[in-house]
Amino acid sequence: MLVRCLLVVALAAVVAAAAGRLALAKENNGGRARWQVYSPAPSPKKHPCLENPPNMTENTGGEAGDVVHGYGGLECYATGSRRSGGRAVILVSDYYGFRAPKLRKIADKVAYQLGCYVVVPDLLFEDPYTDDPARPFEEWIKTHSPVEAAEKTKPLIAALKKDGTSTVGVGGYCWGGKVAVELSKTEETKAVVISHPALVVVDDMKEVKCPIEILGGELDTISPPQLIHQLEDALDQNKRVHHLVKIFPDAPHGFACRYNATDPFAVKTAEEARADMVKWFDKYLEIMKR
Numbered sequence: 001m002l003v004r005c006l007l008v009v010a011l012a013a014v015v016a017a018a019a020g021r022l023a024l025a026k027e028n029n030g031g032r033a034r035w036q037v038y039s040p041a042p043s044p045k046k047h048p049c050l051e052n053p054p055n056m057t058e059n060t061g062g063e064a065g066d067v068v069h070g071y072g073g074l075e076c077y078a079t080g081s082r083r084s085g086g087r088a089v090i091l092v093s094d095y096y097g098f099r100a101p102k103l104r105k106i107a108d109k110v111a112y113q114l115g116c117y118v119v120v121p122d123l124l125f126e127d128p129y130t131d132d133p134a135r136p137f138e139e140w141i142k143t144h145s146p147v148e149a150a151e152k153t154k155p156l157i158a159a160l161k162k163d164g165t166s167t168v169g170v171g172g173y174c175w176g177g178k179v180a181v182e183l184s185k186t187e188e189t190k191a192v193v194i195s196h197p198a199l200v201v202v203d204d205m206k207e208v209k210c211p212i213e214i215l216g217g218e219l220d221t222i223s224p225p226q227l228i229h230q231l232e233d234a235l236d237q238n239k240r241v242h243h244l245v246k247i248f249p250d251a252p253h254g255f256a257c258r259y260n261a262t263d264p265f266a267v268k269t270a271e272e273a274r275a276d277m278v279k280w281f282d283k284y285l286e287i288m289k290r
């Protein structure tokens with residue numbers, strides 16, 4: 001019930017942000033900040049998480065990995081090599097799901113660069129958001145809770161460990177950013193990277209237990225720089241965790257995984273975001289010496 005309430009509150013913020021009517025207010029109770037929605041009327045306009053939807057038939061030059069069924073109970077795109085004592089990375093998609101060719105390309109590159117196993121689970125259970133006008137986003141999101149998705153990721157992490165993985169990192173994009181943050185509150189993961197997150201709130205940062213990197217976009221209206229800096233302030237007060245926060249100039253929401261492949265600046269920005277994520281995982285995911 002609490003989870004549902006939180007989601008509804010977060011969703012209201014997302015909807016209001018789309019309408020450009022979200023105002024930020026800092027309360028004087030110990031620096032606690034929260035979003036205030038002054039106009040709760042839903043916008044008929046598409047909200048920014050849904051702009052630049054991925055091209056699902058795009059040719060990105062082939063996939064290095066395979067779809068695996070029932071790994072930790074999930075269908076997954078899996079790429080790279082699984083080594084005993086090695087590390088693994090789980091990448092969690094945005095609303096458009098685990099089939100997006102660019103996301104799989106990122107997984108292939110991360111696997112290659114880290115020399116590890118990378119898994120992109122289908123946490124939307126064959127029901128990604130599809131821009132179908134018969135099913136508005138506000139309806140769709142009600143049955144796609146990132147908090148529940150984080151719970152469903154735990155058996156996947158257990159399966160990876162059973163297969164000899166020593167540490168697991170989680171990278172999340174947009175909706176997947178909230179999934180990654182939920183997992184960072186547990187002992188399940190050793191490092192987390194979130195790119196242009198959605199639904200992540202300041203209070204989440206108080207519970208983070210592992211090193212976290214936050215990659216925000218200067219032009220992102222879902223998690224604008226203002227919010228990203230508030231997340232950073234909350235992390236500064238959460239002394240337990242190493243964190244790094246970066247805002248990419250001129251980058252819209254979706255810049256890390258839904259970039260325009262014919263725009264050199266957008267490509268460069270996305271590559272930099274991927275490189276930053278790889279560096280973070282390389283630093284914080286230990287390899288067991290055997």
Ligand SMILES: *[C@@H]1O[C@H](CO)[C@@H](O)[C@H](O)[C@H]1NC(C)=O
Nearest residue numbers: 053054055056057058059060
């Ligand atoms: C999506 O990718 C396919 C295959 O590369 C291409 O033919 C098509 O034009 C692309 N669609 C858009 C909207 O860019």
Ligand SMILES: *[C@@H]1O[C@H](CO)[C@@H](O)[C@H](O)[C@H]1NC(C)=O
Nearest residue numbers: 052260261262263264265266
């Ligand atoms: C992608 O970038 C190219 C080159 O800058 C531009 O001509 C094109 O309009 C962009 N496509 C979209 C969908 O923004």
